[in-house]
Amino acid sequence: MEQWLSSAYATSKSTQPLSRTLDPDELDPDDPAAPSPPTADEISLFSEQLLDALCYQVEEEVSGGGDLSKSSIQLSLASVVWLLLSGDVIPTLRPISVRLLSTPGCTKCLEPGCARRQCPGNTLRVLSNGIVKLELVHFKMEGRRNQPIRMQLPPDLSTLISFYLERVRPALVRGGDPGNFLLTTAGRPFSEGSMSSFFKKIQADYGAPWQEPRPYLQFRHGYATNSYESLVERLRVSAPEVLKPRAAAMGHTTKTHVNSYVQGLHSIHTAAAVKEAAQRRKQAQQRVHAGEQEVWGAETDGAEEEGEEEEESDWVESEEGEEEQEEEEGEWEEEEEGEEEEEEEEGEEEEEQEEGEEQEWEGGGDGAGWEEEDEGEQGWGEQEEQEEEQVEVGEEKGEEGYKQGGKEAQEGREEHQRPFVGFPAAAAAAAVAAEQEPEPKREPALPIIEVERRG
DNA sequence: CCACTTCACAACAGGTACTA
DNA sequence: TAGTACCTGTTGTGAAGTGG
Numbered sequence: 145m146e147q148w149l150s151s152a153y154a155t156s157k158s159t160q161p162l163s164r165t166l167d168p169d170e171l172d173p174d175d176p177a178a179p180s181p182p183t184a185d186e187i188s189l190f191s192e193q194l195l196d197a198l199c200y201q202v203e204e205e206v207s208g209g210g211d212l213s214k215s216s217i218q219l220s221l222a223s224v225v226w227l228l229l230s231g232d233v234i235p236t237l238r239p240i241s242v243r244l245l246s247t248p249g250c251t252k253c254l255e256p257g258c259a260r261r262q263c264p265g266n267t268l269r270v271l272s273n274g275i276v277k278l279e280l281v282h283f284k285m286e287g288r289r290n291q292p293i294r295m296q297l298p299p300d301l302s303t304l305i306s307f308y309l310e311r312v313r314p315a316l317v318r319g320g321d322p323g324n325f326l327l328t329t330a331g332r333p334f335s336e337g338s339m340s341s342f343f344k345k346i347q348a349d350y351g352a353p354w355q356e357p358r359p360y361l362q363f364r365h366g367y368a369t370n371s372y373e374s375l376v377e378r379l380r381v382s383a384p385e386v387l388k389p390r391a392a393a394m395g396h397t398t399k400t401h402v403n404s405y406v407q408g409l410h411s412i413h414t415a416a417a418v419k420e421a422a423q424r425r426k427q428a429q430q431r432v433h434a435g436e437q438e439v440w441g442a443e444t445d446g447a448e449e450e451g452e453e454e455e456e457s458d459w460v461e462s463e464e465g466e467e468e469q470e471e472e473e474g475e476w477e478e479e480e481e482g483e484e485e486e487e488e489e490e491g492e493e494e495e496e497q498e499e500g501e502e503q504e505w506e507g508g509g510d511g512a513g514w515e516e517e518d519e520g521e522q523g524w525g526e527q528e529e530q531e532e533e534q535v536e537v538g539e540e541k542g543e544e545g546y547k548q549g550g551k552e553a554q555e556g557r558e559e560h561q562r563p564f565v566g567f568p569a570a571a572a573a574a575a576v577a578a579e580q581e582p583e584p585k586r587e588p589a590l591p592i593i594e595v596e597r598r599g
Numbered sequence: 600c601c602a603c604t605t606c607a608c609a610a611c612a613g614g615t616a617c618t619a
Numbered sequence: 620t621a622g623t624a625c626c627t628g629t630t631g632t633g634a635a636g637t638g639g
Contacts, residue, residue, distance in 0.1 A: 238609080238610095239609085239610080240609075240610095328623080328624080329623085330618090330623070330624080332624080335624070335625065335626095336609080336610070336611095336625095337610095337611090337612095337624070337625065337626080338623075338624055338625080340610070340611070340612090341623080341624085342623095359610075359611065359612095360610085361609085361610060361611080361631095
């Protein structure tokens with residue numbers, strides 16, 4: 145296993161293009177003295193910091209009956225942008241998909257020069273229960289992928305966005321409304337550059353707990369890297385002892401065992417992810433019924449010590465069986481592309497067996513479900529009906545797919561109610577949530593990502 | 600089939616223009 | 620004049636194309 149890991153590393157090193165050469169006075173990123181990227185805990189802490197500040201500030205102003213101050217408007221805008229791009233509550237979206245988001249009711253595509261017929265653009269809708277749903281058509285380059293990303297946001301973020309739409313955005317509009325969900329303080333749509341600088345400005349202005357403001361791409365990479373590191377660590381710890389004796393009995397190495405003898409790695413993987421999601425959902429339901437209030441603390445003991453890895457494992461993976469770990473190894477060593485068809489078929493079977501449980505797999509799998517662009521389709525036998533169903537069920541799921549940060553920051557969020565909870569959409573969300581989930585814990589839920597397959 | 604090349608796009612950073 | 624937005628060049632990445 146160790147050799148395997150190192151060979152995989154060597155392979156990746158040899159096949160990756162070298163980064164640009166360092167300037168003479170530039171610190172080598174491998175140098176221990178180089179500033180480390182923000183950890184998941186730090187990111188979460190900063191999110192909490194922003195929300196608390198917003199809560200405190202807005203509460204005063206709302207209770208005073210006046211309009212929001214300029215700083216509150218900016219703070220609200222910053223909070224929304226931060227939560228959409230930082231990867232704390234949802235996986236980091238591409239800036240372009242966020243910039244092109246339109247307001248509810250806006251039917252035109254905001255992508256300049258969009259060639260698609262009747263393109264709805266990147267839409268944002270507030271569902272009847274207050275949950276915000278995103279449908280992102282423009283999330284990457286044109287013409288390569290046609291599958292839009294569909295995502296239901298967690299209740300917390302939905303509430304914040306509803307507040308932004310009702311109280312903040314109208315104050316940002318100057319003259320004609322361009323229809324963009326996010327507007328700069330000057331009332332214009334964000335350009336690529338202005339979004340980039342605003343994202344860094346947020347970190348600088350509101351005291352992010354890391355040394356220098358980081359561009360959003362680093363948070364995107366950080367999210368992906370953390371999940372990968374978590375995976376490698378799990379493999380490193382548990383795979384060798386499990387696989388070795390089995391491989392030895394067959395007279396070959398673990399590498400040969402997985403790569404040459406195990407068939408249908410992808411489908412096994414997919415099936416396991418679906419199965420695990422079902423278990424996860426079942427557990428969540430049991431918790432709700434049992435009225436367990438302390439799930440977080442119990443599940444995340446030790447999370448504080450381990451930092452990012454814990455965080456990632458909560459997001460992307462949960463307790464997974466050994467079998468799944470085994471498959472991961474194989475995939476990782478080499479791509480078995482020829483198996484894709486088989487994999488899809490099997491994926492569909494699994495989904496049927498699970499009777500809709502697949503809708504949750506994005507939260508319980510190994511991260512594949514989080515991949516917003518293409519991998520998500522691999523395990524799906526999606527049809528339109530299913531998607532509609534997913535929308536409905538997704539609202540329920542929102543309460544179940546907990547991020548389970550196990551962080552003090554999360555607990556801190558529960559301490560006081562956000563003042564923007566009183567607004568109509570948010571109130572509806574709260575009512576639905578109260579019906580569906582007896583416990584009022586403010587746990588951010590995993591968003592629902594659905595990948596639509598066309599043709 | 601695989602490795603390599605090409606192309607297009609996203610993002611960053613620095614400079615410049617604009618505006619309150 | 621400071622803050623903000625825009626423009627442009629550079630770099631990195633992924634997908635498609637091509638040749639052995």
